[in-house]
Amino acid sequence: MKLRRVDTEEVEIDMSPMIDMVFLLLIFFIVASQIVKVDKVPIEIPAAMYAVVPEDETGRYIITVNQKGELYVGAVSEQVTIDELKEQVAMELEANEKLRIMIRADGQTKYEENEKIMTACAEVGAMDMIFAAFEE
Secondary structure, three states, X not given: OOOXXXXXXXXXOOXXXXXXXXXXXXXXXXXXXXXXXXXXOOOOOOEEOOOOOOOOOOOOEEEEEOOOOOEEEOOOOEEEOHHHHHHHHHHHHHHOOOOEEEEEEOOOOOHHHHHHHHHHHHHOOOOEEEEOOEEO
C-alpha cells in the first residue's frame, strides 16, 4: 500500500482570542478583589480559644478601639466620639437595614469601653455585631 504525501501549508494559531481572554480575566480579578486598609490604628487583636472566623467577612462596618478607649470608624479609621458613632451607625442603618458591625478592640481595652460601643449601636438599632479575635 502506497501513501501519498499531500503538500500542506503551515498551520498558524491565531493568538488574539487568547490575549483577549487573558485581559478579560485580568480585569475580572482586579474588579473582584477588594482592597481594604484597616491597620491605620495600631492595636493588638487578642487571641481566643473559642474564636470562630465568620464565613463572610466582607461588607462589615468596622469600629476600632485602642487601649485608651479612642474610637475609630470605617476602613479609613476616622476618630469619633460615642455620640458621633451613634449618628454614623444610624446613617449606615438607613442605607442598609442589615448592617453588620465588626468591633476591633485592643486586647488591653477595658470591657466598659466595649460595652459603651455595643450599647450605642444597639440604641440606634444595630444588632449584628462581632468582635475581631485570632484563633488560638
